[in-house]
Amino acid sequence: MRILEKADISTTQKWINDPSISDIMGYLPVLSLENQFNWYDTLKNDNTRYIFAICDGSSNEHIGNVGLGKINYISRHCMFNIFIANSSKRSKGFGSEATNLILQFAFNRLNMNKVYLQTSERFKEANKMYQRIGFKKDGVLREHYFSNGYYEDKIVYSLLKREYNGH
Numbered sequence: 001m002r003i004l005e006k007a008d009i010s011t012t013q014k015w016i017n018d019p020s021i022s023d024i025m026g027y028l029p030v031l032s033l034e035n036q037f038n039w040y041d042t043l044k045n046d047n048t049r050y051i052f053a054i055c056d057g058s059s060n061e062h063i064g065n066v067g068l069g070k071i072n073y074i075s076r077h078c079m080f081n082i083f084i085a086n087s088s089k090r091s092k093g094f095g096s097e098a099t100n101l102i103l104q105f106a107f108n109r110l111n112m113n114k115v116y117l118q119t120s121e122r123f124k125e126a127n128k129m130y131q132r133i134g135f136k137k138d139g140v141l142r143e144h145y146f147s148n149g150y151y152e153d154k155i156v157y158s159l160l161k162r163e164y165n166g167h
Contacts, residue, residue, distance in 0.1 A: 001098050002053050003052060004040075004043075004051045004052055004065065006040060008062055009037055009040050013035075016036070020087075021083060048070065048072075049068060049069040049071060050068050050071075051066075052067065052098070052102065054094055054098045056094065061086075063085060063094060064082065064095075065081075066080075066081070066082040066099065067080075067081050068105070068110070068115070071110065071112075073110075076111060076112050076114070077113060077115070078112050079117060080103075080106075080115050080116065082098060091125055099129065099133055103115060103133070103164055107161045107164055113161050115158065116138070116159075117130065117135070117158075118157075119154065120155065121155060130157050134159050134163055134164055135158060136159065137156070138158050139155075139156050140154070141154040
């Protein structure tokens with residue numbers, strides 16, 4: 001895992017415009033590379049979110065992103081997000097490693113008390129990973145997300161600093 005760099009932006013723009021990735025992340029497509037560069041420029045000066053590149057250690061290939069957003073420094077909580085863009089790299093441990101690294105960053109560096117996320121039941125492997133790491137299911141936001149012509153429930157998970165054992 002490393003800081004997302006400007007050189008990564010053309011790759012992330014392609015990923016977000018890929019319907020299979022934008023569906024996982026809940027993003028609308030980014031139509032222009034210029035828009036994605038503008039997003040990156042605002043990210044650099046925004047202390048309420050951090051985005052990191054997930055890289056395959058053996059090849060240094062950028063395979064996905066992991067981040068914290070909606071950082072609330074008073075209540076000390078933030079929202080976690082992750083995706084592995086290359087489907088052949090999924091279920092290989094990259095997501096678990098990146099999740100543990102970002103949790104260490106959230107709890108130890110940013111002094112967060114809680115990290116939370118929203119996901120869908122259809123992402124079975126991701127849900128298993130979250131639970132294995134220690135996230136607890138807080139509840140379900142019923143028909144919270146509209147995609148491909150239907151409403152989908154979102155599962156909310158959270159992990160408290162005192163529950164995290166630093167895998």
